[in-house]
Amino acid sequence: MKVFFNLVFLLTLISCSKPTFVEDKVFAGSNQVKAHTLNEGEKIYKEYCMPCHGVKGDGKGFASKGMKVPPRDFTLGIYKFGKVISGDLPHDSDFFAILDKGLHGTAMLPWDLHNDQKDAVIQYIKTFAMKTWEGGDKKLGDQIKAENDPFGMAHLGAAIAKGREVYHVTAQCQSCHRAYVNLDDFSAMSKKLNDESVNELDDDFYKIKLQESEYGSLTIPPDFTWNTVRSAVTVEELFVRISAGVGGTAMPGWQETISDEEIWAVSYYVKSLMDLKDTPARAAFIRELK
Ligand code: HEC
Ligand code: HEC
The missing domain is CATH 1.10.760.10 (Cytochrome c-like domain)
Incomplete structure (x- = not known):
């Protein structure tokens, strides 16, 4: 009997530590993402982002209640602050900028994470909107740059x-x-x-x-x-x-x-x-x- 319980315990342990992602993915912009990166991103997400953005990425985390500006629902696959024409898919550098600077006047603060941690969590949040992101044929928007200021x-x-x-x-x-x-x-x-x-x-x-x-x-x-x-x-x-x-x-x-x-x-x-x-x-x- 004891052996049996030990076995159940062991199996539970194994199943808990089983990674969510086993296959690599290709995201919009021919971005190859390793399963390992997505699993790392999931850990970071659960630690830092989930209280607001929610277990399911729907923006309904326990800390989101009563927020004047609600956290983004990542399942929609639409984003406000890409540096691309509204409606097109943002670049990873746009998400990096949001994590580095936060969104002023909202609960979305700047994050002090390493670059590889930022990259991992950015790739992970895309998995809430697979239909939008998955596939080598998907395109990112043209990057808008602040160039040739005629005034100064x-x-x-x-x-x-x-x-x-x-x-x-x-x-x-x-x-x-x-x-x-x-x-x-x-x-x-x-x-x-x-x-x-x-x-x-x-x-x-x-x-x-x-x-x-x-x-x-x-x-x-x-x-x-x-x-x-x-x-x-x-x-x-x-x-x-x-x-x-x-x-x-x-x-x-x-x-x-x-x-x-x-x-x-x-x-x-x-x-x-x-x-x-x-x-x-x-x-x-x-x-x-x-
Ligand atoms: C304290 C709550 C809170 C936490 C924690 C939080 N966010 Fe946010 N986040 C927000 C809010 C609120 C918005 C919406 C701002 C808006 O609509 O202007 C947002 C928006 C975003 C957006 C959308 C940007 C866009 O262009 O639409 C991204 C991406 C994002 N958060 C990523 C993250 C990541 C990654 C983490 C964890 C490292 C995180 N957030 C943690 C509150 C939070
Ligand atoms: C049809 C309605 C509409 C018109 C016209 C419009 N805006 Fe906006 N604008 C909005 C809304 C809505 C927001 C807030 C979006 C959000 O953050 O949720 C906004 C936000 C902004 C922001 C803030 C973005 C940020 O990062 O928070 C700026 C700057 C802005 N508008 C400038 C302009 C300028 C300049 C014009 C004219 C050339 C203009 N808008 C015309 C609806 C409009």
Whole structure:
């Protein structure tokens, strides 16, 4: 009898330590991943990521309750902050950047892991969305790079002035985000760019308009002087984000609609708004709009 129990104990031990992955995989972008890497990634995931992203990768971990910005559901296979046009598959380097820098203003903090640990956990989270990732024929999106800035610090004033026009007239970012100009300035800009004067502002001109998303929750187009921008701090990072859009949300990739020069300009302008956050100057700036 004793021998029998010992045997059961031994078998349980063996089955517990049996690795989840026995075969290597090929992921999008002809990325060959060893079974060993995925098993390592699973261990790291269980230790560090599972409390929020959940046992099943569905974003419903025990620590996720009540979070204003819910952890990503990895089973959907869609991602917000790739440096690729919204909807395309991000590169591993994009995931690395998110692990290194975190997503500002959310519970997703920067992680101090070794590069091989980061790589392993990144490969592992793809296994929650095999249909999206598995297969040598699957392609990653074209990488968007912040290159050929036509302004630079020497032309900061000109960049911000142009960006303000792009934001409010050319792209009408305030159709989701809020506006930051008064009626007179808006009318003058519309006259200059479209030969149209404006006599009245929409009721929600200064409001942020919540948007539906593919994640099953509403997303907030940030007020740049008040909310935290998650994936960008510098003008270059803003250029990439505004070009790419935010995957699975209403925030479109502007690369397809306006010129690179206009995106650079609006990046400088948004950065100037972000610089007002948490300063006494913000209150005065907002007051003067009315
Ligand atoms: C304390 C909670 C928490 C922990 C722990 C956590 N995350 Fe997150 N994670 C989040 C939240 C919240 C978001 C969503 C942010 C958003 O939508 O802006 C997120 C988003 C992500 C994204 C999505 C990025 C995109 O472009 O859509 C990835 C990838 C990610 N986390 C990976 C990880 C990995 C890997 C770990 C473990 C090393 C981890 N997270 C641990 C809360 C957490
Ligand atoms: C159709 C609605 C819509 C329009 C138009 C729009 N946005 Fe957005 N934008 C959003 C939403 C929604 C988010 C929040 C996505 C999220 O993080 O969940 C967002 C987020 C952002 C972010 C923050 C990204 C981050 O890393 O947190 C920036 C910067 C931004 N938008 C800039 C712009 C600019 C500049 C324009 C105009 C050129 C613009 N948006 C037009 C809906 C829109």
